[in-house]
Amino acid sequence: MTIDAPTSPNSPQDDRYEVFVRTFAHFEGDLRRFVRSLLPNWTDVDDVMQQTAVVLWRKFDQYDPETHFMKWACVVARFEALAYRRKMARDRLVFREDVLELMADEGIEEMDQRDAEHAALATCLQAVPETQRHFLTLAHTRGVNVKELAEEAGSTAAAFYMRLTRLRQQLMKCVESKLGQGHHHA
Amino acid sequence: MSPAERNQLIDDLIDQDISEADFLRLEADLSVDPIARAAYYERLQLSLALAEVAAVRPEREAPLPASSRRALVWLAMAALWLAFIGVTSVWFWPRQRAGLAGVESTANGHAALVTQIDAVWSGMAAPLIDGALLPPGMIHLESGLAQIELFSGVRLVVEGEAKFEILSSMEMRLARGRLRAHVPEAAHGFRIHTSEGEIVDLGTEFAVDAAGERAELHVLDGEVEWHPKAAGMLRLVGGEALGLAPGNDPTQMPADDSRFVGLSEINERQKATQETRRKAWLQFSEGLRRDPRLIAAYRMDVPNPGERLVPNLAASGMVKPGAGAIVAAKRVEGRWGQTEGALDFSPAGSRVRVNIPGRHSSLTLLCWVKINSLDRLYNSLFLTDGHEVGAPHWQIMNDGRLFFSVKRSDGHGTTAGGQDKYNFYSPPFWTPLLSGRWILLGAVYDVEAKTVTHFLNGSPLASEAIPEEFLVENVTIGNASIANWSEPAYRRDAEFAVRNLNGSMDEFLLYSAALSAAEIAEIFNQSRP
Numbered sequence: 059m060t061i062d063a064p065t066s067p068n069s070p071q072d073d074r075y076e077v078f079v080r081t082f083a084h085f086e087g088d089l090r091r092f093v094r095s096l097l098p099n100w101t102d103v104d105d106v107m108q109q110t111a112v113v114l115w116r117k118f119d120q121y122d123p124e125t126h127f128m129k130w131a132c133v134v135a136r137f138e139a140l141a142y143r144r145k146m147a148r149d150r151l152v153f154r155e156d157v158l159e160l161m162a163d164e165g166i167e168e169m170d171q172r173d174a175e176h177a178a179l180a181t182c183l184q185a186v187p188e189t190q191r192h193f194l195t196l197a198h199t200r201g202v203n204v205k206e207l208a209e210e211a212g213s214t215a216a217a218f219y220m221r222l223t224r225l226r227q228q229l230m231k232c233v234e235s236k237l238g239q240g241h242h243h244a
Numbered sequence: 245m246s247p248a249e250r251n252q253l254i255d256d257l258i259d260q261d262i263s264e265a266d267f268l269r270l271e272a273d274l275s276v277d278p279i280a281r282a283a284y285y286e287r288l289q290l291s292l293a294l295a296e297v298a299a300v301r302p303e304r305e306a307p308l309p310a311s312s313r314r315a316l317v318w319l320a321m322a323a324l325w326l327a328f329i330g331v332t333s334v335w336f337w338p339r340q341r342a343g344l345a346g347v348e349s350t351a352n353g354h355a356a357l358v359t360q361i362d363a364v365w366s367g368m369a370a371p372l373i374d375g376a377l378l379p380p381g382m383i384h385l386e387s388g389l390a391q392i393e394l395f396s397g398v399r400l401v402v403e404g405e406a407k408f409e410i411l412s413s414m415e416m417r418l419a420r421g422r423l424r425a426h427v428p429e430a431a432h433g434f435r436i437h438t439s440e441g442e443i444v445d446l447g448t449e450f451a452v453d454a455a456g457e458r459a460e461l462h463v464l465d466g467e468v469e470w471h472p473k474a475a476g477m478l479r480l481v482g483g484e485a486l487g488l489a490p491g492n493d494p495t496q497m498p499a500d501d502s503r504f505v506g507l508s509e510i511n512e513r514q515k516a517t518q519e520t521r522r523k524a525w526l527q528f529s530e531g532l533r534r535d536p537r538l539i540a541a542y543r544m545d546v547p548n549p550g551e552r553l554v555p556n557l558a559a560s561g562m563v564k565p566g567a568g569a570i571v572a573a574k575r576v577e578g579r580w581g582q583t584e585g586a587l588d589f590s591p592a593g594s595r596v597r598v599n600i601p602g603r604h605s606s607l608t609l610l611c612w613v614k615i616n617s618l619d620r621l622y623n624s625l626f627l628t629d630g631h632e633v634g635a636p637h638w639q640i641m642n643d644g645r646l647f648f649s650v651k652r653s654d655g656h657g658t659t660a661g662g663q664d665k666y667n668f669y670s671p672p673f674w675t676p677l678l679s680g681r682w683i684l685l686g687a688v689y690d691v692e693a694k695t696v697t698h699f700l701n702g703s704p705l706a707s708e709a710i711p712e713e714f715l716v717e718n719v720t721i722g723n724a725s726i727a728n729w730s731e732p733a734y735r736r737d738a739e740f741a742v743r744n745l746n747g748s749m750d751e752f753l754l755y756s757a758a759l760s761a762a763e764i765a766e767i768f769n770q771s772r773p
Contacts, residue, residue: 091288091289095284095288098257098258151262151267153274154275156275160274160275161274161284161285172285172289175289176289176293179289179290179293183293183294188617188676188679194294195294226287229290230286233286
C-alpha cells in the first residue's frame with residue numbers, strides 16, 4: 059500500500075489520526091465484505107460502515123496494538139450492525155437478530171479462512187478466460203439486470219442463468235482446490 | 245430444502261431479487277444449518293469479488309450522513325479510501341468494458357479461422373480476419389483457401405467454392421465444396437453431415453469432395469465410418485475411398501491424397517504470400533523514408549547483432565534524431581513472422597529511449613503493435629519524460645481507449661479551470677479478439693485544423709476539436725520513451741510506475757506534420773502483413 063504521507067510536522071494527534079486512517083483504509087475492503095455478509099442491502103451496509111468508522115476512531119485509544127485490528131473492527135461492526143438492525147423496522151430484507159449474530163460470530167472465528175478464500179478467488183478469477191470473465195463481471199455489475207442482459211443478447215434468461223451457474227461452480231471448484239493445496243502449510 | 249434450491253435462493257437474495265416468503269424460508273435454513281451459512285458466505289464472496297472487478301466506479305458513493313459532526317472525519321477517510329481503491333483495483337486486473345457483442349461471440353463460437361489465402365467470403369456481417377471466430381450459420385467461401393481450427397482440436401482446410409456450417413466443435417455440415425480434416429485423438433467421433441449421409445471419424449485424416457455432382461470420401465489415414473441415409477454403415481480405412489452418387493450404390497476406389505490441399509501446403513503458400521507482401525512493403529517503405537515530413541522511422545525489424553539499438557531510417561527529415569536505445573525489451577518474431585523482427589516490451593522496465601530534437605507544430609504518430617493485454621492502468625505507446633509543457637503523451641487506457649494529450653501549461657491557472665492539458669480519448673477500440681494480433685495505431689495532432697484524430701488499422705476511430713485554450717502550437721519532445729514512460733531524469737527514487745506496454749512493436753513512425761486520413765489508410769494497406 060503506498061499512500062504518500064504529508065511531510066509537514068504533525069502533532070501527536072495528527073500522527074495518531076494518520077495511523078488510524080491508514081490502518082482502516084487497509085482493512086476497509088475486508089470489513090465491508092464482513093458487514094455485507096450480515097446485511098443483504100447495500101444502503102444498510104453503507105450506513106453501518108460509516109457508523110463503524112466513526113466508533114472505531116473514537117475508541118482508537120482503547121485499541122490494543124497487540125491484537126488484530128481486523129478482529130477488533132469486526133467486533134465493533136457486529137455491534138453496530140445489531141444496533142442498526144434493532145432500530146430498523148422489518149420492512150426490507152434484514153436477517154433476524156439471532157441469525158445475524160450467528161453469521162457475525164462465525165465470520166469472526168473464520169476470518170483467516172475467509173481471507174485465504176478471498177485470495178484464492180482472486181487467483182482463480184484471473185485464470186478464467188477473458189471472454190468468460192467479461193461475461194461474469196458484466197453479470198455482476200451493480201445495476202445490471204441479468205434478465206435484461208439476456209434479452210438484449212437475444213438469449214433466454216434461463217440459458218443465461220445456466221451459464222452463469224456453471225461459471226460460478228467452476229470458480230468454486232477452483233477455490234476449493236486452491237485451499238486444499240494450501241492446507242499443508244496452513 | 246435441496247442444496248440447488250438453497251443456492252438459487254441465496255443468489256436471489258444477493259441480487260436482491262427475492263420474495264419475502266422465500267427470504268423467510270432461506271433465513272430459517274440459515275438459522276439452523278451451518279452448511280447453509282457457509283454456502284451463503286461463499287456465494288456472497290464470489291459475487292462481491294466479481295462486483296469489485298466489474299465496478300466502473302467505486303461503490304463508495306453513498307450519500308454523506310446528515311450529521312456534520314462525523315462528516316469531517318468521514319470526508320477525509322472517503323478521499324483516502326478512493327485513493328486506496330484506485331491502487332487495489334490495479335492490483336486486481338484491468339476493468340474492461342464488457343460489450344454484449346463479446347458475450348455473444350463466446351456463446352456462439354466453435355471454431356477460429358487460422359489463416360486464409362485469397363479467400364473471398366460472402367454474406368459476412370464483418371470481414372473475417374485471421375484469428376476471428378467463425379460466425380454461426382451457413383458460411384459461404386466463394387473462392388480461395390481457409391484453414392480452420394475447431395475447439396475440439398479438429399483442423400480443417402476448406403477449398404472454395406464451399407458452403408458449410410460449424411454446428412459444434414465436434415460436428416459440421418458440408419453442403420458444397422472440398423475439405424480435408426485432421427482429427428486428433430481428443431476429437432475422435434467428429435462428424436460431418438452431407439446431403440448423402442454422415443461421416444464419423446475414428447481418427448486421423450480424411451477428405452471430402454462435394455464440389456461436383458458426385459461426392460467422394462477419401463480416407464487418407466486411420467479409419468472412418470460412412471453412414472449413408474438409405475443403406476447400412478460402411479467402414480473405411482486409410483487408402484480407401486468411396487464415390488457417392490445420389491440414388492446409386494457407392495463405388496470403391498483408391499484414396500487420392502494429392503487432390504486435397506494439406507496443412508503443410510497451406511502454410512507454405514501463406515509464407516510465400518507473406519514474403520511477397522513483405523517485399524512490396526520494403527519497397528513502399530523506401531519511398532516513405534524520403535518523405536521530408538518524416539522525422540523518425542524506428543524500425544525494430546532491422547537486424548543489428550550485438551547492438552541494443554533501433555536505427556532511425558528517416559532519410560530526409562528536417563531534424564535527424566539518432567538511434568533509439570533498447571532497455572530490457574527482448575527481440576521476438578515480427579509482424580511478417582520473421583525471427584527477431586520486433587521488440588517485446590513485456591519484461592519490466594522495457595522501453596526504447598529516444599531523443600527527438602526541434603520544435604514542431606502538427607504531429608502524426610504511427611506504430612505497429614501486437615498487444616497481449618491492456619493490464620496496466622496506462623499502457624504506453626510514446627511518452628515524453630515526465631510531462632513538460634508542450635510535450636505529447638500517447639498511450640492506451642486499460643478500458644481500451646486511446647489517449648493523446650499535449651501539455652498546455654504548468655498548471656498555474658493559465659487556462660480555464662486551472663487544467664494544464666486536455667486529454668483526447670478515442671472510444672474503446674480494444675476487444676479480446678485483437679489480443680496477439682498486429683494492429684496499426686495512429687494519432688494525428690493537427691494544429692491547423694485544430695483537431696486530434698485517433699486511428700486504428702488505417703481508419704479514423706474518432707476526431708475531436710482542440711479547444712482554443714488548449715491548443716499548443718510549439719510541440720517539443722526531447723527525451724522520450726517508446727512503449728514506456730520515464731519519470732523525470734535525476735529522480736533517485738527507485739520506485740517506478742508500471743506503464744510498459746504488454747506486447748510487441750516492430751515499427752514506429754513520427755511525422756512533423758498532420759498526415760491525411762487517405763495517407764494513413766495507404767500506409768496501412770501497404771504495410772499490413
